[in-house]
Amino acid sequence: EADIYQTPRYLVIGTGKKITLECSQTMGHDKMYWYQQDPGMELHLIHYSYGVNSTEKGDLSSESTVSRIRTEHFPLTLESARPSHTSQYLCASTDRAITGELFFGEGSRLTVL
């Protein structure tokens, strides 16, 4: 079993609220990723990090921000949630991006009313 955890699993929140989705892994992986996925649709890379203090934007433009202060922790923040942010957010990590296996968390399903 992968040791990567996401909280909360489900969140229903009103427009304009600030939210933070947590992602933690205990495998010591230096590379971490956030993907956004709507039901029945493909995964979109929104952020990634190749180590502490590194963050990069993915291919899908996102109003969210991320930080990587510690190896094991890669939180995603939305300063002001909107209904268009309603989606599932999946966190993943790996120790070798080219040849390694991506380990995914269970996901955080966000609903913004």
Add this chain to the structure above:
Amino acid sequence: LAKTTQPISMDSYEGQEVNITCSHNNIATNDYITWYQQFPSQGPRFIIQGYKTKVTNEVASLFIPADRKSSTLSLPRVSLSDTAVYYCLVGDGSSYKLIFGSGTRLLVRP
């Protein structure tokens, strides 16, 4: 960045062998090809990875021709529980950016 192309969907019946092909014409020399399986409301799960020729594990085989511009995931004797979306993933070989394609939705019928 290597872009992947897969069929949108496939249908099969229990007990049949299923082959899903992925095209990656711009694959870089040091790229590996990795396949993932995803069930609804879950994160993708690693199935198999290869660089060239053939790789086999307990759940699948992966065939990669010499030019490496495509790969085929082979699932022997599928069951209903193999109904899922299957993604092939090709890194760009020079960065850590891992982008999934559209995936193939496999439906296994009784």
